[in-house]
Amino acid sequence: MGLVIRNVLGSAGFRRATLMGPVTLKDLAEALGLSITTVSRALAGYNDVAASTRQRVMDAAAQMGYVPDVTARRLQKGRTDTIGFVIPTSGPRFSDPYFSELLAGIGNEAARHNYDLLVSTRTPDTPEEEATYRRLIEGRLVDGLLVVRTRVKDRRLAYLATTGLPFVAFGRSDLEVEFPCVDEDGFRGLELLGQHLIDLGHRRLAFIAAPENLMFGVYRRAGLEAVLQRHELSMPAEYVIVGDLTQRGGYTATNQLLDLSPPPTAVVACNDLMALGAISAVQKSGLVVGRDISITGFDDIPPAEHAHPTLTTMRQPIYDIGRQVCSMLIQLIQGEVLTKRHVLLQPTLIVRESTGPVQDGPHVRPA
Amino acid sequence: MGLVIRNVLGSAGFRRATLMGPVTLKDLAEALGLSITTVSRALAGYNDVAASTRQRVMDAAAQMGYVPDVTARRLQKGRTDTIGFVIPTSGPRFSDPYFSELLAGIGNEAARHNYDLLVSTRTPDTPEEEATYRRLIEGRLVDGLLVVRTRVKDRRLAYLATTGLPFVAFGRSDLEVEFPCVDEDGFRGLELLGQHLIDLGHRRLAFIAAPENLMFGVYRRAGLEAVLQRHELSMPAEYVIVGDLTQRGGYTATNQLLDLSPPPTAVVACNDLMALGAISAVQKSGLVVGRDISITGFDDIPPAEHAHPTLTTMRQPIYDIGRQVCSMLIQLIQGEVLTKRHVLLQPTLIVRESTGPVQDGPHVRPA
DNA sequence: CTTGACTTCCAAAACGGTTTGGAGTATAAT
């Protein structure tokens, strides 16, 4: 980190960034007896400046510690080399590992292409969120936007579509707008999970759903219902509880489910966090997860494999999705044509300890 | 989100942001027959423009959808109204809930003051990390920086101190530089945890340390050793294992500890994530956490109270620390004098199920 | 000696705002 404060004094006649403020092209030009144009072009590597001059310029720039002013460059170039990302989050106790990983994927990919990342955290569907999007776009703060966790009749997408600004979404939409997106096949994922449980003999499946305005929740629920129907099973209304995607939410929802009679033999949670909460609730009640009752999640966040018991879930490569979404956006921004505008990833079933054969079900028929 | 695409055509003679690009002050001025100066000053609310004119200008601005170009404004004003934040993260499987919460706190506070947040994710102590800091600062991309998870002989802090740019750190430093910071009293925290375990009769405490270059790890370890020494206890070298702060790291470290003879009766993990991993390891070995062996963490991240058993830990208001650190930085940027440049927060002991009286210890003496 | 082709450099015009320092006009005070 350049701890050596090299050249505080500089060579005679050469100023460095100090109290006088940062060194500008003008300073360099004056020190060298050249024009601003030439200095600029020398540093940019144009071939209409003599090799010897270029060398002089580069030496002086290093000497004086010249670093171009990014803002000025942006104004002139008409682009910001910045990507916007508004994280949907409500309240203080926000801690979905899901977003940490997504952010890491996005951030690293952005850095790889020399893009900056402008991040905001906003509560979904609030005036503040809307204002943030408007500001990022209309204030020309970003060259493109990443939209995550798409919603039913998503106003963000509808708005973005009218602006013409490049954007890529993580998640599909029910709107009549076409846009590039990456999504996991949640329908298929819950078919697989449901089938897995049915194979284990489960017939009374309960579902802890996502808030109903989230697209991914719609797909996942539909997938579960499809596979149940295929086996001529169905979930009574009281077996379906809408959760808030947090661990606490899964915990309280599961408590409700356990109070039913008969209680379900398997609880399908819409995401891992709620599944982890469900595990706690079951254990608190004295039952053994994986034997007395089976639990499944979705996402395969890191805690899933360290839970006790470990969690059966669908793996979704969140980090890579972050990278991919970001990569697609940058391609769009740079005017390239995407080879695939709509990517649907297949999640894979990870069977662990939280699911097991049904114990007391009427139709025990091991897989 | 203004779904109504109002005025695509606009009123006669008024252009809106469309294919022609965004509306500028110049466009407004021409449409109104005024000078750019007057339009600018009208919108800025100066009192040297007639009320009627101001109204005309504001109407037209709304009509034509004028939004100022933030970049241009920044260049002129010489500030970016942006805060930088480099998140230390290594690799794909990064998911510390700690950072999600911190980010939420920072982001919300920044938004409250109309600051943008420029976020990068970089592996600590790498050339990339250094380059990122240099770029943010020397490229004048941010008005101030937030530094988190301070390190021993932290090069970031040493560098920042030479730049004169406002910054606030979450964590103290061993360097001879003074800077504003917020930190939790990790020393005191581990004294309390250690005392709690000693009170429960534990004598063989093991410690899963943080990487040795992290300042918070130094304080926490020293705190534990201090309380042990006060009771004329000590930890043999094999009872101290350096972990990587992840759940997996806590898991493997605990496996090593359990293989020792005699094994420890209590495992003190440097953070919650490792403590959760420790719980898994103990359970995997067939022992019961809280009875056969006690485990403690630090941070009180949300999963801590949903683990099974729930985790005894030190609570640290991470979200609020994020807010506070951000708030202090903004005060600094705006030239205000901080009432308190060094904030040391007292964490509180949260006793839950993962700790209990020692079973087979030689000196059983319940609290 | 011209002419054309290169090479090397630069003045000036963007980019889209804000700010400075008047200028012009009406109104009020002398």
Place this chain on the structure above:
DNA sequence: ATTATACTCCAAACCGTTTTGGAAGTCAAG
């Protein structure tokens, strides 16, 4: 009628770059 005082408005400079469209100078070919 003259001077002072507001009140409105604006041209031009500025922020720090990049880019455009030459302008000199050199050199070899004709």
